[in-house]
Amino acid sequence: MTTLSxxxxxxxxxxxxxxxxxxxxxxxxxxxxxxxxxxxxxxxVAPLYLDALLQSLAGFQVSTHILPDxxxxxxxxxxxxxxxxxxQVPCDRDTTLIALGGGVVGDITGFAAACYQRGVPFxxxxxxxxxxxxxxxxxxxxxxxPRGKNMIGAFYQPRCVIADISTLSTLDDRQLSAGLAxxxxxxxxxxxxxxxxxxxxxxxxxxxxxxALAVAIRWSCESKAEIVAQDEREGGVRxxxxxxxxxxxxxxxxxxxxxxxxxxxxxxxxxxxxxxSCRSGWIKRSDVRRIAELLQRAGLPVTxxxxxxxxxxxxxMMVDKKVQQGRIRLVLLKEIGKAFVSDDYEPGLLEExxxxxxxx
Ligand SMILES: NC(=O)c1ccc[n+]([C@@H]2O[C@H](COP(=O)([O-])OP(=O)(O)OC[C@H]3O[C@@H](n4cnc5c(N)ncnc54)[C@H](O)[C@@H]3O)[C@@H](O)[C@H]2O)c1
Ligand SMILES: [Zn+2]
Numbered sequence: 001m002t003t004l005s006x007x008x009x010x011x012x013x014x015x016x017x018x019x020x021x022x023x024x025x026x027x028x029x030x031x032x033x034x035x036x037x038x039x040x041x042x043x044x045v046a047p048l049y050l051d052a053l054l055q056s057l058a059g060f061q062v063s064t065h066i067l068p069d070x071x072x073x074x075x076x077x078x079x080x081x082x083x084x085x086x087x088q089v090p091c092d093r094d095t096t097l098i099a100l101g102g103g104v105v106g107d108i109t110g111f112a113a114a115c116y117q118r119g120v121p122f123x124x125x126x127x128x129x130x131x132x133x134x135x136x137x138x139x140x141x142x143x144x145x146p147r148g149k150n151m152i153g154a155f156y157q158p159r160c161v162i163a164d165i166s167t168l169s170t171l172d173d174r175q176l177s178a179g180l181a182x183x184x185x186x187x188x189x190x191x192x193x194x195x196x197x198x199x200x201x202x203x204x205x206x207x208x209x210x211x212a213l214a215v216a217i218r219w220s221c222e223s224k225a226e227i228v229a230q231d232e233r234e235g236g237v238r239x240x241x242x243x244x245x246x247x248x249x250x251x252x253x254x255x256x257x258x259x260x261x262x263x264x265x266x267x268x269x270x271x272x273x274x275x276x277s278c279r280s281g282w283i284k285r286s287d288v289r290r291i292a293e294l295l296q297r298a299g300l301p302v303t304x305x306x307x308x309x310x311x312x313x314x315x316x317m318m319v320d321k322k323v324q325q326g327r328i329r330l331v332l333l334k335e336i337g338k339a340f341v342s343d344d345y346e347p348g349l350l351e352e353x354x355x356x357x358x359x360x
Pocket of ligand 1: 069101104129131141150168171
């Protein structure tokens with residue numbers, strides 16, 4: 001088992017990564033504060049993994065709350081259903097909330113934990129690759145508002161993160177690839193060595209070889225943990241984690257939520273960021289091709305949608321959270337493995353990138 005630590009003073013916590021962790025009855029128990037536990041999961045994940053988790057919680061008073069499956073349910077109404085379930089039991093202030101599922105379940109459960117009785121302990125058990133390498137680590141919790149994604153939320157760190165690689169065996173291929181986009185992101189923003197390792201091992205990852213997955217998840221979580229420890233509230237370096245996201249969010253919104261998965265939009269968005277970095281003279285066209293090749297081998301889209309034009313992109317990118325004083329701040333690449341935040345690129349070059357439908 002790999003154990004990492006997110007160093008945040010008295011809010012530090014471990015990340016456990018291995019196969020078969022759900023069946024490890026000793027692992028989770030020290031992180032449960034009182035007698036009461038509520039597991040929040042969804043209708044897809046619960047039938048697969050809830051029983052295993054329940055077995056390791058024998059002796060506690062465990063309730064479960066099962067949400068409908070989908071990003072459209074990450075909202076205030078479903079959040080309220082969690083509060084309702086907690087109050088109905090009733091659950092006290094020492095109740096530990098456990099999120100068992102992907103990023104949607106993790107984000108909404110974390111926010112419920114931040115709010116219920118002004119905050120109760122919380123454990124993340126992520127079951128998608130995206131959640132294991134990204135959303136379960138770092139304490140961002142939220143629900144969506146009709147006017148914007150993730151607009152209502154809080155920073156609230158879990159007590160521990162338990163990433164059981166075995167759960168990834170039931171994930172569909174598209175979701176696995178979407179998670180790989182965020183994995184590749186860590187290589188691109190700060191770690192050429194990891195990027196090269198990914199080039200050498202991407203086929204093993206696509207085939208879900210547990211040893212390869214363990215390395216990729218460990219490397220990704222190490223990266224995220226280091227960044228979060230330096231900048232928990234995204235005042236500086238944490239912004240690098242948004243590589244490809246401003247372009248990607250515009251694609252997700254522009255194409256209608258759910259049509260492009262987040263990771264798919266981020267993959268194409270990272271390539272757009274690479275294209276703009278190349279037009280700006282920082283990286284070579286051969287670097288852009290190299291990035292595109294890895295994304296393609298990971299099963300990810302590398303061609304921006306024909307339906308989007310420059311005006312539509314700009315309108316959508318302006319509403320993203322990363323706009324300051326009217327200028328869109330973007331994460332760009334100085335080289336593969338070195339990203340930086342910039343708002344002084346040439347606007348004309350950005351428009352060239354947005355107008356281009358073949359980037360390499
Ligand atoms: N908090 C953060 O820092 C952060 C970071 C990135 C993304 N997010 C959020 O995460 C969410 C996306 O997360 P996601 O990609 O995990 O999506 P998701 O939670 O919707 O999961 C994707 C699909 O896989 C299913 N699933 C989950 N685990 C499974 C398993 N083991 N086997 C089979 N099916 C399984 C889910 O039910 C769902 O249908 C978004 O809401 C996004 O805003 C948050
Ligand atoms: Zn993302």
